[in-house]
Amino acid sequence: MSLIDSKPKVGIFNLSSCEGCIVQILNLGDKLLRLFELIEIVDSRVLGIKKDYDYLDLAIIEGCVMSEEEKEKLVEIRNRSKVLIALGDCAVSANKNFMKDIVNSPVEAKSLRQIVKVDYEIPGCPINSDEFYDKVIEIVMGKKVIDRSITVCSECILFENDCLLDKGLTCLGPITRGGCNALCPSNGRPCFGCRGLSDDANIDALIKAFEERGIPVPLYLSALNLIKSLKDNERRMRNE
Amino acid sequence: MSERSISLSIKEISRIEGHLNVDVVVDENGDVKAYAKALEGTRIVENVLVGNDYWEAIEIASRMCGVCHAIHKLTATQAMENAFNVIVPEDAAMFRDIICIAGHIQSHLTHLYYFALPDFYGKNNILELLNEKKELVLKIIKLRQLTVDVIKRIGGSPVHPITPVVGGLSKEFNKSDVKFITEKFREMRGLVMEVAETMLGLDLPNFSRKTQYVALRDNKSIPLLRGDINLLDVRDYSSDEFLNAIQKILEKYSNAPHFLLNSESYMVGALSRLNINYPYLISEAKDICKRYNIKFPNYNPFVNNFAQALEIIHYTYEALDILENLASRNHYKHKTNFKVKKGMGISASEAPRGLLIHKYSVDENGRVVEANIITPTAQNLKNLERDCVAYFKLISNEPPDVIEKKIEMLVRSYDPCISCASRFRKL
Ligand code: SF4
Ligand code: SF4
Ligand code: SF4
Numbered sequence: 001m002s003l004i005d006s007k008p009k010v011g012i013f014n015l016s017s018c019e020g021c022i023v024q025i026l027n028l029g030d031k032l033l034r035l036f037e038l039i040e041i042v043d044s045r046v047l048g049i050k051k052d053y054d055y056l057d058l059a060i061i062e063g064c065v066m067s068e069e070e071k072e073k074l075v076e077i078r079n080r081s082k083v084l085i086a087l088g089d090c091a092v093s094a095n096k097n098f099m100k101d102i103v104n105s106p107v108e109a110k111s112l113r114q115i116v117k118v119d120y121e122i123p124g125c126p127i128n129s130d131e132f133y134d135k136v137i138e139i140v141m142g143k144k145v146i147d148r149s150i151t152v153c154s155e156c157i158l159f160e161n162d163c164l165l166d167k168g169l170t171c172l173g174p175i176t177r178g179g180c181n182a183l184c185p186s187n188g189r190p191c192f193g194c195r196g197l198s199d200d201a202n203i204d205a206l207i208k209a210f211e212e213r214g215i216p217v218p219l220y221l222s223a224l225n226l227i228k229s230l231k232d233n234e235r236r237m238r239n240e
Numbered sequence: 241m242s243e244r245s246i247s248l249s250i251k252e253i254s255r256i257e258g259h260l261n262v263d264v265v266v267d268e269n270g271d272v273k274a275y276a277k278a279l280e281g282t283r284i285v286e287n288v289l290v291g292n293d294y295w296e297a298i299e300i301a302s303r304m305c306g307v308c309h310a311i312h313k314l315t316a317t318q319a320m321e322n323a324f325n326v327i328v329p330e331d332a333a334m335f336r337d338i339i340c341i342a343g344h345i346q347s348h349l350t351h352l353y354y355f356a357l358p359d360f361y362g363k364n365n366i367l368e369l370l371n372e373k374k375e376l377v378l379k380i381i382k383l384r385q386l387t388v389d390v391i392k393r394i395g396g397s398p399v400h401p402i403t404p405v406v407g408g409l410s411k412e413f414n415k416s417d418v419k420f421i422t423e424k425f426r427e428m429r430g431l432v433m434e435v436a437e438t439m440l441g442l443d444l445p446n447f448s449r450k451t452q453y454v455a456l457r458d459n460k461s462i463p464l465l466r467g468d469i470n471l472l473d474v475r476d477y478s479s480d481e482f483l484n485a486i487q488k489i490l491e492k493y494s495n496a497p498h499f500l501l502n503s504e505s506y507m508v509g510a511l512s513r514l515n516i517n518y519p520y521l522i523s524e525a526k527d528i529c530k531r532y533n534i535k536f537p538n539y540n541p542f543v544n545n546f547a548q549a550l551e552i553i554h555y556t557y558e559a560l561d562i563l564e565n566l567a568s569r570n571h572y573k574h575k576t577n578f579k580v581k582k583g584m585g586i587s588a589s590e591a592p593r594g595l596l597i598h599k600y601s602v603d604e605n606g607r608v609v610e611a612n613i614i615t616p617t618a619q620n621l622k623n624l625e626r627d628c629v630a631y632f633k634l635i636s637n638e639p640p641d642v643i644e645k646k647i648e649m650l651v652r653s654y655d656p657c658i659s660c661a662s663r664f665r666k667l
Binding site for chain 1: 288299300304305306307309350354355358364366367370377381382384388396397398399400402403405410411413464537
C-alpha cells in the first residue's frame, strides 16, 4: 500500500483494554503532530473524532475481545479496512503474554487474530511509542515492515546490564521478542515477557538455565511451550 | 400507564476513558431518573489477581488503567508493603512521590485539554482547536511531554512505570537524575500558569448541588499517597473503617459497581480534594482563585475542571520542593530488604479522579488470596447520576440537542474512567 498521493484514512479503536497503548500514542507529543500531517484520523472515540467514511486505509485496534458486541465491532471494522494493526499485547495475545493466565483463566478473552485477519502486530504491554511511529510510517509509505525477531536478552547484552539470572531472578529475556531496548532489565527488573515469545525461543533451555541456578521455574513456562507451538503453526500457515 | 419515555440517551460518550452510556428518563409522573451505564468488558477481575505472586498482582493491577496507571501501581505496592510491614526509605518514597505527581499532572492535562477544553470552544476535539489556538495547543502538548519525560526517566516506562517495587525502587538514582527532573519541572513551572489560566478563565455552567465530599487529609498538604480519609465537615476514617462504611451496589445496567456512604451518594476527585484541603493549596494558586473569584468549598461539579487546573499548578510547585530536598542529599537509598509473610494490607490514595483503595491478603508464600480494589469512578457513579437528574431539571426547557451536549459536559467534568471502574466487578 502506498498512500502518499492522498492522506490515508485511519481509525483508532479500542475493545477491552486499559487504553495504555493509546496513551502511548498520545505520548508521541510533537511526533504525533508530524504523523497527523501524513495521515487523517477519521474515527477515534478517545480523540473525539467521528467523520463519515466508507472504508479505512488503516485500522489500529487496541484491546481484546470479551463480548459478542466487541466481536461484531471488530468484524465490522475489519470489513471496512484495508490494513489492520493489532496494537499492544491485549490485541496481540489477549494480554496472555503479559498476564500469564494461560491455563485457568476465569475470563474468556480473545486476541484479534482469533477472530479476524491481522496484518501487523505491535507488541508490548504497553507498546513502545517509537516502534509504533516507525511502523505506521512504513505501512503508510508502502515500505516493507520489518519485525525484529531478536530477543530482549540480545538488547540487554548491548547495554552491558548485569544479568539478573545471576542474581537469582526469573528473567524471561532469553525467550522474549526484543524491540523494547531491554526496558525492564535496564531498570533493574526481570523481563516479564510482555512482547511475546521470540521466533526461535528455546523454552526448555531457559527452564534448564533456571534449574541450574536454583531459580524456581514458574508454572506458566511449560504452558508457554504450547503457545509456542501454536505460534509456529500459525507462522507456517501464513508463509505457505 | 407504565410506559417510560427515555428522554435522553447518550451512547459511548466521547473523550473520556472507556465506554459509558448515560440515560436520563422522565416517567409519567414527571420523576427524573438517570442511569450511568459502564460498558467495558470485564477484562481483569479480582479473580485474576488471586493466585498470583504479590509482585505479579501489582503489575496486573496497574493494567487496569492506562491513564492512571502510576497511582494504581503505587497504591498496590503500598498495600503490599503494609501487608509485609515494610517501611520504604525516605529517598525512595520521594522519588515515588515525583512519579505520582507527574502521573497526576499528566492525567489532568489529558482530561482538561484533550478531552474537556474542546467543549468550551464549541469544537469536537483538540485537533480542530489546533488551527485556531495553535500556540496554546503546542504549549499543552509540550507540558504533557515534560511529564512523559519525567516518568520515563525515573519510572522507566511512561505508561505502567517499572521501577516502583515493594521496598522502594528497583533502580538506584543519582544527582544527575534529580538535576534532569528538576529542569523538566522548572520548564513546567514556566508553562503551567498560562495553561491553567486558559481553563480558569472559562465560563462554567451555573449549577450547584451539595453532596458528600471525600478525600485524603493530613492537615499539612493536599496528600496523594498518605493520610486519613476525610468526609468534609463530618469525620476522618481509617481505610479500614471507610471500607466498612461504604456500601457497594451492583446495578443490573452497569458493569461497574456503584457505591454509597451513609446511604447517600458521594463525590471524590479534585473538587473534593480542594473542598477539604483548600487551606494547603500553594499561595500562587490561591492568588489565581482570588483573581477569578473561585471559592472553596464549592458545590458545582463543573468546578472539578477548575480544581484540576489548580492542582496542575500546585503539584508542579510541590514537586520542585521535593526535588530541592532530594538535591540537598548526597546519595539515595533506593530500597529496603523485606521478608514475605502472610498478612493483609490496605492502601488508600488519591488517583487523579479521586480516592482509590487497594486491599490484598497474601499467604505465607506471598501469593494473593484475596483482592479488593475500589476505584474513584465507581464511587462517583451514583453521585454523577444524581447530578444528572438535578442538572437535567434545571435545563429541561432548552432544546434537546443542547441538553444532550450539556449533560455530556457534566459527565465529562467528572473525568470518568470507565476502564478502571468496570475492571473489578466479580464474575
Ligand atoms: S497491552 Fe497493556 S498497556 Fe496496552 S492496552 Fe493492553 S493492558 Fe493496556
Ligand atoms: S537480565 Fe534477562 S534479558 Fe538481561 S541478559 Fe540476563 S536473562 Fe537476558
Ligand atoms: S523487558 Fe520484557 S517485560 Fe519489559 S518491556 Fe521488554 S519485553 Fe516487556
